[in-house]
Amino acid sequence: MAEPRVEIEYCTQCRWLLRAGWMAQELLTTFPAELGEVALVPGHGGVFEVRVEGETVWSRAVEGGFPDLPELKRRVRDRVAPSRHLGHTEKADAPG
Numbered sequence: 001m002a003e004p005r006v007e008i009e010y011c012t013q014c015r016w017l018l019r020a021g022w023m024a025q026e027l028l029t030t031f032p033a034e035l036g037e038v039a040l041v042p043g044h045g046g047v048f049e050v051r052v053e054g055e056t057v058w059s060r061a062v063e064g065g066f067p068d069l070p071e072l073k074r075r076v077r078d079r080v081a082p083s084r085h086l087g088h089t090e091k092a093d094a095p096g
Contacts (some may be wrong), residue, residue, distance in 0.1 A: 002036055003034065003035055003036030003037075003080075004034070004035055004036055004052055004053050004079070005025060005035075005036055005037050005038075005039065005052075005053060006024075006037070006038045006039070006050065006051065006052050006076065007039045007049075007050070007051045007054075007092075008023055008024055008033060008038065008040055008043050008048075008049070008050050009041040009043040009047050009048070009049045009050075009051070010018045010040065010041070010042065010043060010048055011015075011043055011044055011045065011046050011047050011048060012042045012043065012044060013044050013045075014046060015044075016048060017040070017042075019048075019066065019083070019093045020040050020048070020079075021040060022070070023050070023067075023072060024038040024040060026069055026072075026073070027072070027073070027076055030073055030076075030077075030086070031076065031077070031080060031081065034080045034081045034084075035093060037079060040054065041096045046060065046061075047060065048060035048066060049061075050075075050076075051069070052076055052080065053079070055079065056074060057072075057075040057076060058062070058075060063083065070086070070092065073086055074086065
């Protein structure tokens with residue numbers, strides 16, 4: 001079975017390539033064995049979406065703004081390695 005593909009579609013007009021590239025780097029660093037690739041997809045009209053195997057896990061249009069990195073990692077993890085603990089990232093954001 002092929003590893004999952006993550007796509008980060010970003011608005012070229014808004015110059016969000018650096019943000020998309022940084023998030024891609026963080027995902028590849030966090031999930032080196034679980035991801036097959038992270039693709040940067042040029043878009044327009046203020047788009048910023050993150051998809052795992054075609055399923056949207058973050059949409060700027062729906063949720064507003066950009067995802068916090070720990071939240072994005074959790075959403076990707078839930079689809080590619082649900083039993084994996086994210087270490088200090090998860091502990092820092094845990095309630096209570």
